[in-house]
Structure formats: C-alpha cells, structure tokens
Amino acid sequence: MTELLVVFVIAFAVIAASTVLGRRLGIASPLILVAIGVAASFLPLFDTIEIEPEWILAGVLPPLLYSSAVSMPAMNFRREFLTISGLSVALVIASSLVLGLFFMLVIPDLGFAWGVALGAIISPTDAVATSIVKQTSVSKRVVAILEGESLLNDATALVLLRTAIVATAASFSFWGAAGTFAYSVMIAIIIGLLVGWGNLVIRKRVTDPTVNTVISFVVPFAAAVPTELLGASGLVGAVVAGLITGIRAPRYLSAQNRLSDSQNWRTVELVLEGAVFLTMGVQISSIVANVERDHEGTGVAVLIAAGALVLTILVRAAYVAPLLWVLSRLRARNVKLQDRMLDIREKMSTPEGAEQMFGPGSGRRRMPSQGQIERFGRRIVQSLADITYFRNAPLGWRDGTAVVWAGMRGAVTVAAAQTLPDDTPQRSVLVLIAFAVAVMSLLVQGGTIAALLRAIAPKVDQAAVDEKTNAERARLMQLMKTSGDAVPPGQPAEQSTQGFLSAKEHELAVLEAQRAALLEARDHGTFDADVLAYALQIVDASQIAIEMRGGPKG
Numbered sequence: 001m002t003e004l005l006v007v008f009v010i011a012f013a014v015i016a017a018s019t020v021l022g023r024r025l026g027i028a029s030p031l032i033l034v035a036i037g038v039a040a041s042f043l044p045l046f047d048t049i050e051i052e053p054e055w056i057l058a059g060v061l062p063p064l065l066y067s068s069a070v071s072m073p074a075m076n077f078r079r080e081f082l083t084i085s086g087l088s089v090a091l092v093i094a095s096s097l098v099l100g101l102f103f104m105l106v107i108p109d110l111g112f113a114w115g116v117a118l119g120a121i122i123s124p125t126d127a128v129a130t131s132i133v134k135q136t137s138v139s140k141r142v143v144a145i146l147e148g149e150s151l152l153n154d155a156t157a158l159v160l161l162r163t164a165i166v167a168t169a170a171s172f173s174f175w176g177a178a179g180t181f182a183y184s185v186m187i188a189i190i191i192g193l194l195v196g197w198g199n200l201v202i203r204k205r206v207t208d209p210t211v212n213t214v215i216s217f218v219v220p221f222a223a224a225v226p227t228e229l230l231g232a233s234g235l236v237g238a239v240v241a242g243l244i245t246g247i248r249a250p251r252y253l254s255a256q257n258r259l260s261d262s263q264n265w266r267t268v269e270l271v272l273e274g275a276v277f278l279t280m281g282v283q284i285s286s287i288v289a290n291v292e293r294d295h296e297g298t299g300v301a302v303l304i305a306a307g308a309l310v311l312t313i314l315v316r317a318a319y320v321a322p323l324l325w326v327l328s329r330l331r332a333r334n335v336k337l338q339d340r341m342l343d344i345r346e347k348m349s350t351p352e353g354a355e356q357m358f359g360p361g362s363g364r365r366r367m368p369s370q371g372q373i374e375r376f377g378r379r380i381v382q383s384l385a386d387i388t389y390f391r392n393a394p395l396g397w398r399d400g401t402a403v404v405w406a407g408m409r410g411a412v413t414v415a416a417a418q419t420l421p422d423d424t425p426q427r428s429v430l431v432l433i434a435f436a437v438a439v440m441s442l443l444v445q446g447g448t449i450a451a452l453l454r455a456i457a458p459k460v461d462q463a464a465v466d467e468k469t470n471a472e473r474a475r476l477m478q479l480m481k482t483s484g485d486a487v488p489p490g491q492p493a494e495q496s497t498q499g500f501l502s503a504k505e506h507e508l509a510v511l512e513a514q515r516a517a518l519l520e521a522r523d524h525g526t527f528d529a530d531v532l533a534y535a536l537q538i539v540d541a542s543q544i545a546i547e548m549r550g551g552p553k554g
Contacts, residue, residue: 007045015274028132030277030410031446034439037281046286051279056415058224060272062238065127065151066220067265069242070249072151073529075522076144077243079386083323084148091319092156095123098315099308100164103433106304110425117164117424121417121434122308124157125150126410132446133406137453140530141393142402154412155233159184161416187232192240195223200245200252209260212253216261217268219245250519255540256547276411280438283414287435290428301429305436309409309444312437317404324400331394334387341387345380378524385525398456406449409441472531476521480535483517484510504546511543 014036015029022029040046077084099119104112127150134143163177199219206212223241224234249258291298417434420427487510518536521527 011275011278012271014278015271018274019270026450028446028450030132030273031442033274033277034281034442037278038284038439039281040278041282041285046282051283051415051418053415053418056276056279056411057419058228058234060276061127061154061235061412061415062220062224063217063268064272064276065154065235066223066238066242066245067269068127068147069151069239070246070261070265072147072243072246073144073533074243074247075525076140076529077148079389079525080141080144080148083145083327084152086323087145087149087319088152089156091316092120092123092153093160094319095312095315096120096157096160096164099123099311102308102311103304106307107426107429111168113164113168114425114430117161117168117420118417118430118434120157120160120164121420122312122409122413122437123160124153124409124412125407126412126438127151127154132408132442133402133449137450137457138402138406139393139399141395142399142406145403146406149407151239152236155185155188155236156181157412158233158235158416161419165421184232185236187230188227188234188236189240191227191230191232192223192237193244195219195237196241196244197248199241200248203257204252206257207254209254209256212257213260213264216245216265250515250536255543259540259544277442280411280414280435284435284439287428287432291432293428298432301432302436305433306440308433309437309440312407312409313404313445316407320400320404324395324397327395331390335391338384338387338391341380341384345377345384381524381526389525398458401456402449402453405445405452408445409438411438413438469528469531472528473534476518476527476531476535479517479521480514480539483513487513504549507546508543511539511546515539 015033018029018032018036021027022032096116096119099122100112100116103115103118104110107115125146127147133146159181160177163180196219199215199222203212203215206215219241220238223237227237228234249261253261288298291301413434417431420430424430487506489506515536518532518539522529522532
C-alpha cells in the first residue's frame, strides 16, 4: 500500500514537472511523459505491471472526452460536422479494412477478420494525443476538426472491433454491423441528451460552487455507464452530455459555478492526460515480456507496426485530399448563395418586404406566424455567418497536411488492444503491434508536427490579424454596450444600504442583458468563437466581482 502511494505521489510530481519542462524546452509534455514511462518500465517495480484496459476505456476516457466536449465551441463543431463525421466514420472503416488486408498478408495464419479487428484498434485518432496539436500554430478550423474527430471516432472503432471479433466465429452481416452501429450511436445520443440536460437542471439549484463541481465529476460516468450497459457507446454518451453542458451552462449555471468548473476540470485534464501517457510508457516492459514468453519475435512486430503506421498516414492522406476538394466546391456554392440570402434578410427587415415574401402574393396558402418568421430570420442570419466563416478561413493544402500529420494514435489504441479475447491468435504480438504504432505515432508525428507546421506556414501579416481581432472585439463591445444601455436605470437613492443594493441589482441586470446578447450572437455564429468566449469571460468576471463586493459600512 505504501509503495502504491509513493508511486501516485511521484506520478503527480512527474506530470507537473513535465508540463513545466515541456513549455520551456518547446517539447510537448506527452512525449516527455511517454519517454519517462518507458524508462520506468525497466525498473523492478514496474517490470510485470499490466494496466487493466477498462480503467482507461471506462474510467479515464469518459471524463476526458466530456471535458473536451464542454470546452469545444459548439458553433465550430456544428459547422465542421460534415468533415468530422466523415473522418470519424468513413475514414475509420476504410483504414480498418485496408489495415486488415495488410495484417492478413504479413502476419501468418491471422485471417482477415482478426486483421480488421487490429485495424479497428489502430485506426482512431486519440483525443488525448490531439492535445499536442493545440500547442502548435495550426489554424482554428483544423483544431476544431481534429478535436471533433477524436471525440467521435472511438465509437466507430470499438463497434467495428466488436463486429470483427464476432465475425471470427460467425458469418459477417453488413446490415447487422450497420444496425449495431446505428443502435450504438442513437442510444448514446439519447442518454447523453438526457444526462446533459438533467445535470444542468440539478446543478442550477446547487449554489455552492464546490458541491456543484463535485456533481459535475459524476456527469460523464452517469452518461457512459448506463449507455454501455445497454450495449451502446458510453464514450459518445459522455461527449453528447458534454456538448449539451457546454452549450447550455451559461444560461443555467452562475458565473461562480462555471469558473469553479473550469478551474477544477483543467486540473483533472492535466492529471488524467499525464497519467494516460505515463501508463502507456510503463506497460512496454510487460508487453515485450509477453511476446518473448510466447516465443515470438519483437523485431518483426515492430517492423509490421512501422508499416501499419505508414499505411494509416497514406490512407488518411488519400481521404483528406478529395475531402479538401469537396469542401472547396461547397464553399464556392455557398458564396453564390450569399447574395440571395442578403436580399432575403433585407426584405425581412421591413414590414413591406416580409409581406411580399410571406403574404398572399407569395403563393403561400396562409401567412406564417410571427414565431415562424423569426425562426426563419435566425436561420438566415446563421447561414450568412456560416458562409462568412468558411469564406474567411478556407482549407488549403497546408491545412490538409496538418490534418493528415496530426492524426496521432494514443491510449485508446493501447487499451483497446488489451481487450482482445485471450484466444486471439498471436494475441501478445497484436498487442505489441498496437502499442508500437501508438508510441511511434506520438514520437514521430507528435515530435515533428510543430516543426512541420512552421516549415509550411505562410507568411502572416500579424498587424492585419491584430487589426481584424481588435475590430471584432470592438464590434462585440458595442453589442454589449447597446444591450446594457437597454436596461432601465435603477431608482436614484442616497448613500445607504438600500441605495447600494439598488445599484448592485442594476449592474447585475446590465450584465445579464449583455450575457443574453452574447449568447444570442453565439447561437447565430456572428462572431469569432474565441473573441466571444473572451467577452463572456469579461462578463463573468465582472459579475463575480460585483457579487463579492461588500455594502457600505455603518
């Protein structure tokens, strides 16, 4: 027990030190942690250690994915959903099939089904590994795509893994596999929605920020565990709960509760991400020992892993290249629609124009209600904002290169490999191949991504970028001022407790109006997500300061 406690204390210290050291050296801390874990695996204390894969898949990943989903800008996720869903489903399936054929050819007596199973293990990119990309100069669109992909592709991979394992003992059914996948996702979405909404309803009534945050720690497991018990994807359930929480929290939870959430979840992320990479490295000794015990060669397994890694990158590049072309065509089509939508918005701004569009002369059988007209107007505003978003940030070959090279494997690959049944042919070799792919991916891709992005980055007029950002912030501040000015002023009062409370109430009402305006702008997508988040933080900080302000003495 004492040894275990010492290990935990040392692990926390190593995670903290690696984070600080990585920033100073310009090296991603996950790479340092994997290296430290590999070195530690040869110590007598760790020479036989085996991490239960369910601790990673069911204990660590749900809170990490939930936290990432909460902090992910919802409008960027919505805008990139077509790309994200393609990478999360179509690319994972294609990669698994290609890798399955490769493994069947290079590993004797393995068979195609077991090859696909190993391919499904290796195919998904890792949400924790993607944290390396955030520390580089990659564009915001690429970050949104990679984050969204890593949040969802595990479901495809794990369902495909289960299907391939079943196919080794029975005949394969395409429609059966498709039905299983659809069931897994739909159940996860339903439970995730219910848990995400329910957690906000409950936490809205809890005023203590500390208790509120403790309840938030339960949410990812409340979504994941029942979803898994129903045979669906618990990870997708946790992601959906996180997205709902991130979208609705500013309207349900107080500023203090959200600030407490943010600070504590950042700590949880740091510890869990660090633990994931440490345990990856620590397991190398026992994994190699298992291969040697089974009289298999480690050198050949590592060569196969290197070939598999190259193949995953090539398949990813072959998918991303036409994807960029499709996205460019969609962008061009949307730009053509912009003038038409601007004309519709202009007409709707006047009663005469609205009558012309929706009245008897428009050919409609009846005039839509005012609510329907307002919803249609919001969709027009949102569509125009989406067109502007894609027009201002087109994805070029540099972004495509970043998407390809940043698709790293990590803890999910290692943990999923260890869930293979005990009767799997050459199981120890397959686990070693998966581990080697994950480690090489982190070291090769993760270790070179920053230098690669610097090498291909175009020259940027920083002054122009700063000017654009400042203009965006000025426009947002004007929105906040306008919404705040619309709040009726409080009743003038003398310098007394009553006067102080009246002034405080008015200031809080102004902030509430500003927050409502910012959230409406967020829903419409009319501002940059980061600038909008900055403005919301200002409002939250102002509210907390006012709420903590004491009244007049005496």
